[in-house]
Amino acid sequence: MEMQLPFEPEGEAAPSFRCMSCGSAEVHASRVRSAFWHDDRLVVVEGIPALVCERCGDQFYDDRTAIGLDILRGGGFPAEQAVRTVEVAVFDYGEAPAVRNVS
Numbered sequence: 721m722e723m724q725l726p727f728e729p730e731g732e733a734a735p736s737f738r739c740m741s742c743g744s745a746e747v748h749a750s751r752v753r754s755a756f757w758h759d760d761r762l763v764v765v766e767g768i769p770a771l772v773c774e775r776c777g778d779q780f781y782d783d784r785t786a787i788g789l790d791i792l793r794g795g796g797f798p799a800e801q802a803v804r805t806v807e808v809a810v811f812d813y814g815e816a817p818a819v820r821n822v823s
């Protein structure tokens with residue numbers, strides 16, 4: 721989901737941008753959070769500037785943000801810099817669950 725944008729998400733309105741997933745023009749600049757695997761750790765980054773599609777909820781980062789996330793990742797997400805921690809529930813897919821009406 722780290723795609724190039726033709727403008728800065730934090731700048732002025734983006735009248736020409738359309739969602740790259742569903743094509744909707746109802747996209748707004750926001751701050752989002754996302755989870756990343758770092759080795760065997762799952763970490764969450766909040767406050768990421770992104771464009772969010774009102775229709776499908778997909779999020780798009782510009783180049784600068786993608787690079788910033790790479791820099792954070794390269795720093796190894798040291799535990800002492802975490803602003804807080806959350807507990808994460810883990811599930812096992814197990815035997816294939818019954819799946820109906822996959823379209």
Ligand SMILES: [Zn+2]
Nearest residue numbers: 739742773776
């Ligand atoms: Zn969309």
